[in-house]
Amino acid sequence: MSDSLRISRKFSQRSVMEAIVQGGPISRASIAKQTGLSKQTISEIVRALELEGWVKETGRTSGHVGRTAVTYELVYDAAYIVAVDLGGTKVRVAITDLACQIFAEDTEPTDPRGGQFIVDQIAQLAFQAASRQRIARNKIRLAVVGVPGAPDAQTGRVLLAPNIAGFDKMDVVAAFERAFGFDAMLENDVNLAVLGENWLGQGQGIDNLAYVALGTGVGSGLMVGGQLVRGAINAAGELGFLPLGADPFEAESLRTGAFERAVASHGMADRYAALSGRLISVPAIFENAQNGDEAALAVLDETARYLVRGIGAIAAIANPEKVILGGSIGLRPEILERVKAFLPQCFPYPVNVETGELGSRAAIIGAAAIGLGQLHNTLFGVDAPDGRISLPRASMTALQEAVR
Amino acid sequence: MSDSLRISRKFSQRSVMEAIVQGGPISRASIAKQTGLSKQTISEIVRALELEGWVKETGRTSGHVGRTAVTYELVYDAAYIVAVDLGGTKVRVAITDLACQIFAEDTEPTDPRGGQFIVDQIAQLAFQAASRQRIARNKIRLAVVGVPGAPDAQTGRVLLAPNIAGFDKMDVVAAFERAFGFDAMLENDVNLAVLGENWLGQGQGIDNLAYVALGTGVGSGLMVGGQLVRGAINAAGELGFLPLGADPFEAESLRTGAFERAVASHGMADRYAALSGRLISVPAIFENAQNGDEAALAVLDETARYLVRGIGAIAAIANPEKVILGGSIGLRPEILERVKAFLPQCFPYPVNVETGELGSRAAIIGAAAIGLGQLHNTLFGVDAPDGRISLPRASMTALQEAVR
DNA sequence: AATAAGTTCGGTAACAGAACGAATTAAAGA
DNA sequence: TCTTTAATTCGTTCTGTTACCGAACTTATT
Incomplete structure (x- = not known):
């Protein structure tokens, strides 16, 4: 497959995926109308997505004139992400599925010893929550950790974070990736809070x-x-x-x-x-x-x-x-x-x-947002220069309810 | 031609154009190496661009082993843009070609009567400069006007501009487009100054x-x-x-x-x-x-x-x-x-x-930058969400010299 | 002889669009 | 009330078209 063609393909795949994520159960014909692509193309792409396990048939329409349509939906449990809000006194760890539903959310006092101890504490919290919810580890793809400081993308350290001991001297990203066994991203906690309020608040x-x-x-x-x-x-x-x-x-x-x-x-x-x-x-x-x-x-x-x-x-x-x-x-x-x-x-x-609106949960919701956006992008997206997050609106209520 | 295919095409056309603009006289083989596209594709695209009048053959390489290569260059006078820096006391009007060379640059005291008078003054200055340089009017595609205030994209007015009379009460963009007969954009003057320094300073x-x-x-x-x-x-x-x-x-x-x-x-x-x-x-x-x-x-x-x-x-x-x-x-x-x-x-x-580095010319150079970026984008670009300007580096010296 | 520039030729992925069959409801006639 | 027919919509099949790639080949040069 050639490179630029792959871009073309993924361009369409992404919009189809977006239509399915945001449009809930939706027929292929509706996707075609929404995206402007031809019905034929949509059928092809949906078939591919179904084969790869990202979407599934969930029912058929009825009551309208004309032939009934088969509707498709996201396979919500195809992947999970871990969202973490690390504060000077408390850590909060949550797990969400692709539908942006929060499955588990645990809070603990932050380990005062700092550094690797915190990393291990968070990993343990996440894995405990995962096994409690019977989520297979290999379905967790990504962790987003909000930290009170300035993460340095080059070195993986966290600068200007006086409340978290040791994070300025170690490669925190690498430590998390070792502890988790999957990708990890660091982000400033207030940045996550804006994202959270921008998404659901x-x-x-x-x-x-x-x-x-x-x-x-x-x-x-x-x-x-x-x-x-x-x-x-x-x-x-x-x-x-x-x-x-x-x-x-x-x-x-x-x-x-x-x-x-x-x-x-x-x-x-x-x-x-x-x-x-x-x-x-x-x-x-x-x-x-x-x-x-x-x-x-x-x-x-x-x-x-x-x-x-x-x-x-x-x-x-x-x-x-x-x-x-x-x-x-x-x-x-x-x-x-x-x-x-x-x-x-x-x-x-x-x-x-x-x-x-989201109170003290803004950051963790932001972490979920950035993680899910990232995941959707890497799975279905182009390496678009604009990493704009486009997340479901339908499941927002679900998340908000889960959050309360 | 189908829509999404057009996107694909323009994607490549854009990068070929970029290579030619930035790489000065360049052979098709070099473009292929730079862009990663195949030689065959480059030949096709260059042929199309030549037909449309945007690039032309300018010579051949020599001195290297192997066959001589035909080199291509931008047709610099295929289009022009007008860059304007409107201040409370002075107006500065410049005309640049596609190579970002400034052809003419005139300064006058701003018409104190404000409003339409300023618009007419600027249009006249621009057209005078154009005819002095023997530039055909229909080759001018765009004007970028830097104003000391906040242009409102919806109404075309300029807010928070106490030094320019009347611009808060009229559709300035429309007035400029009427006076010029081509597209016009307004931008805050300090914003243009950053762009200018970002580009050449x-x-x-x-x-x-x-x-x-x-x-x-x-x-x-x-x-x-x-x-x-x-x-x-x-x-x-x-x-x-x-x-x-x-x-x-x-x-x-x-x-x-x-x-x-x-x-x-x-x-x-x-x-x-x-x-x-x-x-x-x-x-x-x-x-x-x-x-x-x-x-x-x-x-x-x-x-x-x-x-x-x-x-x-x-x-x-x-x-x-x-x-x-x-x-x-x-x-x-x-x-x-x-x-x-x-x-x-x-x-x-x-x-x-x-x-x-650019002193008081920062804004007008920024206006040229934004205008040329816009022009390159509309002519050769995708409707990319990220309107990142990518302008020639080679001709910068030319511009800087012209500016002094 | 080596090497680089360009072209020709064949191939392919990702689409579009028209035509068509299938499934359904709405309306018209018996 | 029941059947038939018309109108719709869904989804597939088939036939392009475009924008590319890659290999082989020709041409021009050191």
């Missing part, structure tokens, strides 16, 4: 989207033209280093960024302590605010005002259509409300800000 | 690139993965509204952005006046600084310190590989020197900053 259908995660630290994820912005060294979205909030020229700002110190949980607690004399946790500040504590309310206002400036910076530079707030602090309605009130005071045109 | 081969233009105003252009970032409403890069520098919550910041007030020429002059009691022009401040004027030196330091924070914001959000400074102030070595000194004091990892 607040950002559906929005090509230019930003996500700001605010909690113990701050980070942002940015999508432009439907593509993730990763930056030259995967350090895009290291929002903590925005030269805003605290004095960026202080020496401390080179370790913990000026913006992070002003806006993240540490800064909030410090600010509350300065106003009231008491050092309490961030959830306690929110609670006090609800009870009318002046100092707590002032801290929330102040935090939102800083956050608004960060959002303004993103809007001025990248002009996203929507900004989604996430993270333990960013998800609070008290923050959203204030951000919406303050933003128009310092930014000239309206910016659409909302909290994420 | 400081940013060659750099996919993740930022450009900061500092002069009367501030603006930025951002490329991610080789693609321009335009934002949801083409307002990406409105850096003046970065909530930095002046107090962003002042009411004035909604009209003239906080960052613009701090860093652009007005802010510099004000700051000098505050320090010395004299209101002088920005070039005069630079001159005084060279003569050791303390106040002027302080102003430069202060300006650079603000600029550094803007660059830090871009780096934190998008992590470009390089940041190019442009604009009448940004191009000064005194600024670059200070930016390089101050940036490591407030940003944790190194950011590569340089001044633009």
